[in-house]
């Protein structure tokens with residue numbers, strides 16, 4: 254930049270910076286595109302060669318019904334007949350509820366367990382046992398245990414995503430360096446001040462790690478949760494009913510939506526983590 | 537850059553003095569009153585300089601009793617840790633009386649129990665038998681009247697320099713008005729030369745600056761006793777000397793009592809009124825207590841020109857490396 258400062262005009266400056274951007278990020282853009290295209294091409298040929306019964310990626314376009322879904326995500330014909338945007342939106346609302354509950358309970362309980370070794374001893378085996386249970390396995394239990402399917406679905410999301418938050422918060426609180434505790438003791442800092450000025454900031458990187466793992470799990474649990482509810486607007490139930498009706502390319506399209514939304518959620522949490530935590534105190 | 541040049545100049549000076557015969561410098565140096573001089577590098581045999589009337593002992597054996605009215609009294613303290621292989625006696629019958637306003641350094645081999653002793657003064661640990669008393673009050677738990685400068689600074693990295701000090705001031709003086717608390721913080725940061733860095737995050741400042749913040753935080757709450765556990769161990773030689781000088785100046789302005797662990801004999805001789813030398817553990821005791829008479833305010837270059845400096849230094853070295861050499865020496 255400095256070298257050609259004399260001859261620089263705004264035009265060359267722009268193309269110059271574009272070139273340097275490309276030099277820095279070109280590989281990061283080109284290689285993933287090659288990877289994805291390669292995958293799609295192999296899939297396409299595998300389907301055309303009858304190696305799999307799965308329709309090829311082009312079926313998203315060639316299949317009439319799927320093409321309509323692809324082109325009109327915002328359509329709304331009432332009832333269950335809604336575009337994929339609305340289906341996803343309903344699912345997101347459910348995930349938000351379950352995830353918020355998981356965050357509140359996970360962080361709260363994590364702090365309790367992390368600060369009280371006796372509570373930790375009492376509850377740890379139970380937690381370790383419960384967290385091994387897959388989302389689908391909760392479905393029959395919640396259906397029996399809870400009064401209605403709405404709460405049952407939210408509960409499945411909650412119970413799937415609460416564990417990483419709980420466990421990471423616990424570890425984060427347990428890992429508060431002795432030095433910080435000693436400072437608090439010698440200054441005789443009040444419990445409230447200790448909580449907000451030392452405990453929370455010190456455990457925050459761990460809490461965020463838990464929250465970020467949990468958002469992925471909460472979204473993964475949506476299928477199980479909506480199968481529980483059955484007969485509602487939502488991307489999970491959409492997949493389920495498409496499968497029941499053997500609309501395979503619709504299933505594929507919905508899967509693409511689910512993947513994309515999951516990715517966006519994860520990126521969003523990463524962004525929050527980056528915004529809230531100073532770069533050097535992240536774990 | 538200038539102060540650095542100055543310092544390196546001083547260090548050269550020290551090096552040349554070190555190897556030279558101290559008698560050569562004798563005429564140029566100021567008369568500090570009574571002075572003893574020793575023959576031989578070990579300082580074991582003392583001869584009196586012809587023009588000095590009074591002899592003074594370099595060092596005295598560890599006290600066997602305490603002055604009950606002393607400012608800080610370590611009264612016959614023993615610390616035993618129960619271990620798998622039976623009780624492990626770290627400290628055995630420590631007696632020490634520290635007067636108000638004194639600067640005491642504590643030296644001894646690694647693992648002899650210096651931190652253990654300090655922790656019983658700060659209240660993080662309690663003696664197995666015996667008692668530590670500050671102004672007659674037995675010490676049972678940590679408190680801001682005995683503020684600690686921790687070895688690895690113990691600053692909160694998510695806060696700014698100012699907020700770290702403010703947290704201490706605010707915790708100890710919750711009822712003072714906000715402006716006054718802010719003013720205390722500002723004043724103490726200025727004192728350690730950190731006005732410029734006041735709004736920086738702890739992660740953005742150097743080790744020497746961190747130790748300055750830690751000292752500012754400790755002094756901002758006006759402790760009766762300032763406790764430092766090897767505060768300058770991790771710093772480079774130049775920063776270390778700067779901080780020693782600052783600490784000395786602050787101490788003489790504040791007139792608090794200081795108890796400090798060090799591994800550096802030169803540091804102790806520059807700073808302390810008395811140097812407490814501990815024997816090796818297990819069952820460590822106070823071997824000897826050396827009184828350091830250099831007049832204050834102290835000037836490093838002038839102290840180093842004093843032949844007594846080398847007598848004291850050699851005496852302490854002899855204590856540590858001959859009489860109480862570490863078994864598993866590095």
Ligand SMILES: Nc1ncnc2c1ncn2[C@@H]1O[C@H](COP(=O)(O)OP(=O)(O)OP(=O)(O)O)[C@@H](O)[C@H]1O
Pocket residue numbers: 617618619624626644645646647648649650651652653817
């Ligand atoms: N909780 C404990 N249980 C058993 N032994 C302990 C415990 N804490 C310290 N010790 C032992 O007490 C001895 C003194 O430890 P201390 O930390 O006081 O040494 P130190 O003189 O400060 O050493 P350094 O100069 O390396 O900091 C050591 O041998 C250590 O192993």
Ligand SMILES: [Mg+2]
Pocket residue numbers: 650651652765
């Ligand atoms: Mg120690």
